[in-house]
Structures are given as C-alpha cells and as structure tokens.
Amino acid sequence: MTKFIFGRKSNAFSKKKRSCYIKAYDTAFSQYIKTRDCLMTSGSTRYGFCITCGGSCSRVYDESIDPKRCGTNGHYIARANMFLRYDLRNNNLQCRYCNDFLQKAGWVKEAYREALDKKWGAGTAQLLEDSRFIMTKLSRTEMEEKTEYYKEEIAILFKQFGEM
Secondary structure (H helix, E strand, C coil): CCEEEECEEEEEECCCCCHHHHHHHHHHHHHHHHHHHHHHHHHHEEEECCCCCCCEEEEECCCCHHHHHHEEECCCCCCCCHHHHCCCCCCCEEHHHHHHHCCCCCHHEEEHHHHHHHHHCCHHHHHHHHHCCCCCCHHHHHHHHHHHHHHHHHHHHHHCCCCC
C-alpha cells in the first residue's frame, strides 16, 4: 500500500531505520560482553574486573555503588569502525571511569593494549590496530540475526551460572 505524505511517496510497510537495528545490536552485544567478562574475571554475572585498571565494577547500574564503578563495554578501537565495533577481542569490560574519562583523554591506551595482549594473546592489539582501516557495512538482516544470537547467548550464560 502506497501513501503520499507531504508530497512524498511513502511505503506504509516501510522498514525501521538502520539506526534502530544498530541500537538493538549494540545493546545485546554490550550486555553479552559485560556478562562474558564478569564470568571470566570473577566467576559471577553480577560484577567483574576492569580490563585496564583491574578495579571491580558492576555489570548493571546500581544506585548503591559509585557511578564510576559501573561496568561498560569498552572498545580498544573506537565504535565508529563498524568492522571492529562488534569484534569480541576489541570489546571488553571497563569501569566507567576508565572508559569515559581516562580512555577518551588517551591515558589508558597503553594499559588497554597490554591487557588485550595478556587476555587474547600476544599481538592482538597490533592486529586490531592493523584492521581498523577495513570497511564494512552490516545489513539489517545480519544485525537482526546477531541481536537475537547474543540475546540467546546471554540467556544461556545466565541459565548455566544461575545468577541474575
């Protein structure tokens, strides 16, 4: 069915905007990364340890803790690079302080680099840096599938470890 809205032809069954798919994928992927790293570093789904400073941070926002200690999904190579935006090695649990303040100021880059090589093997940081110039564009279908995949993975992790 086709309508005319303000002089433009519009499809009544038009797709969601690309940004909606990206936001949903970001949310599911970020939750997966935070849950994965909490389990890897502490064995709990409730809290984990920051990859750069080693401080403990909560997987979800909690008013009872210092806002700087809330866990975020920190990227070694910035999110603007779509090829590495969803790379499992490029995304790690970081406390809000390291991710929002220190990393943006460029103060934790070397600590993050060393932690990546320790966690994922020597040369990982260099591999990510060399890959940052690769261009890619995900389709809406790919993003929908990956969003559902990571939601299922989170559910599996919670089911295995029994914490929420």
